[in-house]
Amino acid sequence: MMKKFTKEELARYNGKNGAPAYIAYEGKVYDVSNSFLWRNGSHQVLHKAGTDLTDAIKQAPHSIDVLKKFQVVGTMQG
């Protein structure tokens, strides 16, 4: 059974101070902790771990295929 995250719970996984870095996209929560591009919970300066990036990814200079390499660790509630 996948863990269900609230927005507040997800915010704790911000990649800072040793916390894992999780991001949400279309209801799924991905662990990006081991990604070079998500060091310190930050991606391209503007995007922060612990948040839902569904809208942001649509404007990104890459497709959602990049998420395939990351483990899904849960789903968003609601």
Place this chain on the structure above:
Amino acid sequence: MGKVARELVQRSGVDVDQLVELLVKNAAAELTTYYYYTILRCNLIGLEGEGIKEIAEVARIEDRNHFEALVPRIYELGGKLPEDMKVFHDTSACPPAKLPKNPKDIKAMLTVLVEAERCAERGYTHICNLTAGKDHRTYDLSLAILNEEIEHESWFSEFLGEAPSGHFMRRGETSPFVSKFLK
């Protein structure tokens, strides 16, 4: 710093501190790529290596030129490079283009090269998207660099046999797009 230069960008709605941070990270990616490509180029030996050595060298020099072109803009916008070069290295926007375990595996070498270019393309596309219509100088600079990164990717992709690049490697000139920013 260009006081008015920075102010104009700020007033156009761009977060200048975030933009400067992005420029510094991409400048770090360029300089570290120049360093790692030096090692890659030195290890392109044998008949197969010789075939891509010159094109790797062009990409290497042009990435160094990208670093040179970015530095003035960072300072114009009120930013600066980190004083510690190790910190600068670690702030890179792209993973280090390290030598593969088997440097004689040309496909592995080309994969490192093409992935480095792809990361750079995404980075400059992002900066272009942020600055289009707002910060004309940074947009112009990022677009120039992006044009060269796209050409780099296409060369390496062609060597990998993925698809035609549509163009031949450069002869004689380097940085056809970025050279206007180099003084």
